[in-house]
Amino acid sequence: METIELDHLTVDYRAVRALDDVGFPIEKGGITMLAGPNGAGKSTVIRVLLGLVRPARGRLVVDGKPAGVTNAWKERLGYLPEAVAFAENLSGRQVLAFFARARGVPKQRIEVVLDRIGLSEAATRKVRGYSRGMRQRLGLGIAILADPEFLILDEPTGGLDQEGLTVLWDILREWREKDRFVLLSSHDLTLMEQRVSRICLLKQGQLCALGTPEELRFMTRLPIRVKFQLDAASEEAPIFVDDVHNWGQVICLDHRDNHLSVEIEPDDLLSLMDIRNRNAAAVKRIRVEEPGLDLVYDSLLKKAG
Numbered sequence: 001m002e003t004i005e006l007d008h009l010t011v012d013y014r015a016v017r018a019l020d021d022v023g024f025p026i027e028k029g030g031i032t033m034l035a036g037p038n039g040a041g042k043s044t045v046i047r048v049l050l051g052l053v054r055p056a057r058g059r060l061v062v063d064g065k066p067a068g069v070t071n072a073w074k075e076r077l078g079y080l081p082e083a084v085a086f087a088e089n090l091s092g093r094q095v096l097a098f099f100a101r102a103r104g105v106p107k108q109r110i111e112v113v114l115d116r117i118g119l120s121e122a123a124t125r126k127v128r129g130y131s132r133g134m135r136q137r138l139g140l141g142i143a144i145l146a147d148p149e150f151l152i153l154d155e156p157t158g159g160l161d162q163e164g165l166t167v168l169w170d171i172l173r174e175w176r177e178k179d180r181f182v183l184l185s186s187h188d189l190t191l192m193e194q195r196v197s198r199i200c201l202l203k204q205g206q207l208c209a210l211g212t213p214e215e216l217r218f219m220t221r222l223p224i225r226v227k228f229q230l231d232a233a234s235e236e237a238p239i240f241v242d243d244v245h246n247w248g249q250v251i252c253l254d255h256r257d258n259h260l261s262v263e264i265e266p267d268d269l270l271s272l273m274d275i276r277n278r279n280a281a282a283v284k285r286i287r288v289e290e291p292g293l294d295l296v297y298d299s300l301l302k303k304a305g
Ligand SMILES: Nc1ncnc2c1ncn2[C@@H]1O[C@H](COP(=O)(O)OP(=O)(O)OP(=O)(O)O)[C@@H](O)[C@H]1O
Pocket: 013, 014, 016, 017, 018, 036, 037, 038, 039, 040, 041, 042, 043, 044, 045
């Protein structure tokens, strides 16, 4: 598979329009994230890909051609549902063995996956005694069992502790490195910011933004914060502080001891650096803080109305 695209999807659940003309590509070798508030339509996108709901309009397009959700398509998928549930009286290994049989996966793969999800030692314990994080890891194990070309993860961070998150990040890295497809939905923007390559932001069934985290940040034009550590011994330090004070483009300024923190429009960064360059000896260190993805998300949703 070289390309996967969702083309103008409209999905209705009786009177409820869950998706309204939503289309976007799922990046090969990247991680596409579905974001948006409750009820935005994230799970519905996933349900279309799994063949659980049929769109009223629009289609799945694979390698440039309209494609049905056939058995051959489903065999290419690995899926982690939002709420994982297992037969409680089976062990972790037995659960994986059950799914391995169903998917025709060789037995040896079960041990590889148990190791990958960090459950080798707990493999003989009944799922009944598993913690929420262990269950989530087992769900991830089922998703990667058949080494799928396309991994679909609905809220994968749910219940994971730091060790579980490391398992998840390793899996995501592996899928990127193998140049495969990953689509995940998450409410955890701060956690996901460094991991996802493209974000598809939905609101009330409509696509309200699509792009890399950087592109989305650029769209919002939210202020950035620049922090200067001043050199107290430099005669230029008070001149630099005065120059910034008098500059007129500052949204917010905080000057305490040897620290000057300035909030500005992103476009004003170069002018601020010019002021700094005129007083180069005044500054020991500079840090630019961009708004987090959570703020970008709030801003884009507000703009969408
Ligand atoms: N089986 C259903 N019958 C009727 N309406 C439904 C059904 N499933 C979802 N909906 C509605 O469709 C819309 C989209 O729901 P969906 O579950 O796709 O949202 P979501 O973004 O995944 O939400 P969440 O973040 O809460 O999981 C919502 O208005 C929801 O109430």
